[in-house]
Amino acid sequence: MRQHDSRLKRRTFLAALLALPAVALLHRIVRPTGSADIVEVDGWILKRDDVEGDRA
Amino acid sequence: MIFQDAVEFRASSFVPRVCIVGSGPAGISIALKLAAARVPCVILEAGADEWTEDSQDVYRGEVIGDHYFDLDMTRLRYFGGSSNHWAGWCRVLDRHDFEPKAYVEHTGWPIGRGDIDPFLDETREVLDLAPFQPDRAVSNDFRWFEMRKSQPVRFREKYAAPLAESQMIALVLNTQVDELVGDGTAVTAAKIRSRGAEAGELVAPFFVVATGGLENSRLLLWSNERSNGGVVPHATALARYWMEHPMFEVGSGFVTNVDAMGFDHEGDAFFTPTVEAMAAREVLNFHVQIESMPYHGVRKFIAETACLVPETTEWVSETLGLKLQCSARLHMAWEQPPREHNRVALSTTERDAAGIPRIELHWRKDDLDRRTMLEGIRMFGEEFARKDLGRMRISDWVRDGGDWPEDMEIAGNHHMGGTRMGENLATSVVDRNCKVHGMANLYVAGSSVFATGGQCTPTTTITALALRLGNHLGRVAGSMTVTKV
Numbered sequence: 001m002r003q004h005d006s007r008l009k010r011r012t013f014l015a016a017l018l019a020l021p022a023v024a025l026l027h028r029i030v031r032p033t034g035s036a037d038i039v040e041v042d043g044w045i046l047k048r049d050d051v052e053g054d055r056a
Numbered sequence: 057m058i059f060q061d062a063v064e065f066r067a068s069s070f071v072p073r074v075c076i077v078g079s080g081p082a083g084i085s086i087a088l089k090l091a092a093a094r095v096p097c098v099i100l101e102a103g104a105d106e107w108t109e110d111s112q113d114v115y116r117g118e119v120i121g122d123h124y125f126d127l128d129m130t131r132l133r134y135f136g137g138s139s140n141h142w143a144g145w146c147r148v149l150d151r152h153d154f155e156p157k158a159y160v161e162h163t164g165w166p167i168g169r170g171d172i173d174p175f176l177d178e179t180r181e182v183l184d185l186a187p188f189q190p191d192r193a194v195s196n197d198f199r200w201f202e203m204r205k206s207q208p209v210r211f212r213e214k215y216a217a218p219l220a221e222s223q224m225i226a227l228v229l230n231t232q233v234d235e236l237v238g239d240g241t242a243v244t245a246a247k248i249r250s251r252g253a254e255a256g257e258l259v260a261p262f263f264v265v266a267t268g269g270l271e272n273s274r275l276l277l278w279s280n281e282r283s284n285g286g287v288v289p290h291a292t293a294l295a296r297y298w299m300e301h302p303m304f305e306v307g308s309g310f311v312t313n314v315d316a317m318g319f320d321h322e323g324d325a326f327f328t329p330t331v332e333a334m335a336a337r338e339v340l341n342f343h344v345q346i347e348s349m350p351y352h353g354v355r356k357f358i359a360e361t362a363c364l365v366p367e368t369t370e371w372v373s374e375t376l377g378l379k380l381q382c383s384a385r386l387h388m389a390w391e392q393p394p395r396e397h398n399r400v401a402l403s404t405t406e407r408d409a410a411g412i413p414r415i416e417l418h419w420r421k422d423d424l425d426r427r428t429m430l431e432g433i434r435m436f437g438e439e440f441a442r443k444d445l446g447r448m449r450i451s452d453w454v455r456d457g458g459d460w461p462e463d464m465e466i467a468g469n470h471h472m473g474g475t476r477m478g479e480n481l482a483t484s485v486v487d488r489n490c491k492v493h494g495m496a497n498l499y500v501a502g503s504s505v506f507a508t509g510g511q512c513t514p515t516t517t518i519t520a521l522a523l524r525l526g527n528h529l530g531r532v533a534g535s536m537t538v539t540k541v
C-alpha cells in the first residue's frame with residue numbers, strides 16, 4: 001500500500017512538471033544500437049521491451 | 057635518522073649506497089626494502105616536514121592544452137609527498153592492463169602482473185590494507201570490483217618514527233637535487249641545494265629518482281640538458297607519453313536492483329569491462345562509478361530529467377514504477393592512450409627560485425578518449441538494462457561531442473608516464489627493472505614508469521613497483537663492496 005502511495009505521488013509530481021508548456025516541445029531522438037534487444041532514446045538506454053510494452 | 061639539512065647530514069658521516077630523491081610513497085617504500093636488506097640509503101626530501109609556501113611554489117607551472125589542475129595544487133612538496141593529500145582509494149592494475157592492445161599503439165608493458173604479485177602482501181602492509189575482495193562478473197562484459205576506500209596512509213605520519221630510529225636510512229629534509237650529473241653511462245653525482253643554498257655534490261653508487269609523476273620528467277630533462285645527454289642517453293621518449301585518468305559525470309539513471317549493485321559504505325558501486333568487451337569496441341580500460349542518491353535525490357533527478365526529456369522520463373518512470381528503488385549519478389574514469397605529444401617540457405621563460413625551468417605540461421585528450429567514454433558508457437548502459445539492474449541516460453554533452461566540462465572532476469590527479477617502462481629505446485626510458493636505458497646506476501620510481509595507466513588509482517601499483525625495485529636494488533647494491541665516497 002505504501003509503495004502504491006509513493007507511485008501516485010511521483011505521478012502527480014510528474015504530471016505537474018509535464019503540464020509546463022515549455023517542456024512539451026522537446027522531441028525524442030532514437031538511435032539504433034548494435035543489439036536488437038536494446039534501443040537508445042534521448043540518451044536513455046532501454047530494452048526494446050520497455051518501448052514496445054508502453055508504446056508499440 | 058632524520059636530518060634537517062645537508063650540513064647536519066654531512067656531519068653524521070653516513071655513507072649511503074643508494075641515494076633516493078623524494079620521500080613520497082615510492083621513495084619511502086624503496087628505502088624500507090633497502091634497510092631490510094641492510095643496504096644503507098639516503099632519502100633527499102626537497103621540502104620540510106610540513107607544507108611551506110616557498111617549497112610548494114617550486115611546483116608552479118603552466119598547462120597547455122586541455123583544462124587541468126594548477127600544477128602546484130595537484131601534488132605536494134614536503135615529507136611524505138602527495139600521500140599527504142591522497143584520498144586512499146586502492147586497487148592494483150589488472151593482469152590485462154600489462155598486455156598490449158592490438159588496436160592501440162604503444163600499449164603493453166615489458167613486465168606482467170605476475171612480476172608484482174609477490175610484493176602485494178607487503179604493499180598491503182605499507183598501505184594498511186586488508187585483502188581485496190575478488191571481482192564478481194555481472195555479465196559477460198562487465199565485472200563488479202571493489203575500489204578499496206582505505207584510511208589513507210600519510211607516509212610522513214606513519215614512517216617518521218621508524219625512519220628516525222633507522223640506522224640504515226637517512227632522511228635529509230630541506231634538501232633538493234638541482235641536477236644529476238652523468239657521463240652517458242652512469243650518474244656520477246647529484247648537485248644538491250639545502251635550505252635554499254647550493255650545498256655541493258653528493259656521490260653514491262646508485263641513484264633513484266622518485267619525485268613524482270611530473271617532477272621525475274622535469275629533473276631528468278634538466279639534468280640531461282645540463283649534462284649534454286649524459287643522464288638519459290636514450291632520451292627520445294623522455295618526458296613524453298604522459299597520461300592521466302580523465303574523470304567526468306557522464307549520465308544518470310535509475311537502479312532497480314539495489315541488491316545486485318554491491319554498493320559500498322558510501323553508496324558507490326564500481327564496474328569495469330572485460331578485456332574482450334574492450335576489444336570488441338576498440339576502447340581502452342575504464343570504470344563506471346554508480347553513485348546512489350537518497351530519496352530526495354530521486355525527486356530532484358525526476359524533476360531535472362522531466363524538464364529535459366519529459367516524454368521519456370514519464371515513460372521510463374511508468375515502466376519501472378513498481379521496481380524503482382533509487383537513482384544514481386554515473387561517473388566514468390578511463391585509461392588514456394599513450395601519446396608522444398602529451399608531455400612535460402621545460403619552460404623557456406619561467407624559472408623557480410633555484411633558477412631551474414618550471415614545467416610546461418602539454419596535455420590534450422583526443423578521439424580515443426572520447427570514444428572510450430561514449431562507447432564505454434553505452435556498453436555499460438546496455439548491459440545494465442539487459443540484466444535489469446536499472447536504466448540509465450547518457451548526458452547530452454557526452455552524446456553530442458560537446459566541450460569537455462570544466463566544472464566536473466576533470467581527472468584523478470594521477471600523473472603517469474614520462475619515464476615509461478619498455479624495451480624499445482625510442483618509446484621508453486626505463487627497462488623492466490626501472491633502470492634508465494644505457495645507465496648503470498640510475499633508476500626511476502613512481503607512476504612515471506607506467507607504460508599505460510589502466511583504469512584504477514595508481515598508488516597501490518606505485519607501491520608494489522617500488523617494493524619490487526627496492527628488492528632488486530637490495531640485491532644489486534647489497535652484493536657490492538663499497539668504500540667511502
